[in-house]
Amino acid sequence: MDETLYNDELLIRYLDGELSAEEKTALEERLHTDKALQEQLVHLQVAVQAVKYLGTTERVQAVHAEMMKELKATNKGKVVPFSKLVRYTMAVAASILVLFVGVRLYLNAQLSPEKLYNESFVDFNVSAARGSNENFSEIEKHYQQKAYEAVIGDVRSVNMDAKDSLLVGLAYLHQNRTPQAIGIFQRLANSANNFQQDAEFYLSLSYLKNKEYSKALPLMEKIKNTPSHLYREYVTEKVIEKTKKLNDK
Structure with a gap:
């Protein structure tokens, strides 16, 4: 049987709830990748x-x-x-x-947190960042190269400013090490620095990714209700509404 037809038959049985527990588990593992x-x-x-x-x-x-x-x-x-x-x-x-x-x-x-996170995520532009100059730190260079493990490794060898800390948090986020990212973004969001608003945005997305919707929502609403917030245009009513639906599930 053609593989596509076989998969169609398998998926139809899956939707109809006709698969055995073993077949369902095997199919869901395939769907994951x-x-x-x-x-x-x-x-x-x-x-x-x-x-x-x-x-x-x-x-x-x-x-x-x-x-x-x-x-x-x-x-x-x-x-x-x-x-x-x-x-x-x-x-x-x-x-x-x-x-x-x-x-x-x-x-x-x-609707899923992964899908909503991917729809909402906007990566940080290192070269356009406030206070940037041509003398990039090692962390900035590695982040621009998408060398996220190297960014995390740089923590042990450099003195980090607020921007470097933000990039380390983002590197953790890209590596799906969300709890570590949350810890860094929390510290930045709760202190006065040039990247506080960036940290608030990425902290809200980290909470979303980590399925902590009740923590994500207040931050999203704060960003949405602050006209001067750098990320206000990215936190739309639709994003907030979808997060509320996830919270109510």
Whole structure:
């Protein structure tokens, strides 16, 4: 069997809850690392929603056709009982409600801290940073080269200023060492320095990545409600709303 067809069949059984515990575990392990398989799953999920939408649309059309048939009969002197009109209206409303709930559930299922973090993350521009000059520190040079392990290693051999500390925190974040990043960003966000607002933004994203939504939200709202904040444009109402939904799950 073609691999794509085999994967489709496997994913459909996964969506239908027909896989054994062993099969489900094996598939989810593949989904964790296989981006092509992840996309295949998303396409199937969209197809399922489209089928549900089509089914709902057809139900609404059928109810509408039946109602119009009854109404046309009034031209021949037949009176449509009020109870029937109510029933038709409720049937249409119920079909639309099913569609609405289905779409909302689908959208909520697609929401994850990893996805929201990736959508919201904006990397720090070393060369455009406040107070920068051509004499970059070793930490700045390594960060520009995306040598994040080297950035972390530099901590032992240099005296760091606020900008270097911020870059070390970001290097930890890029390496998925989120608790260490949080510790550095907390210190910078709670002290007066030229990179305090940068630290607030990255601290909010670190909390999001670490699934500490109740800590991320106050920072996001502070950034959003401060017109002069450097990162205000990146913390949109949509980002805050999605974080609230994650917090409510």
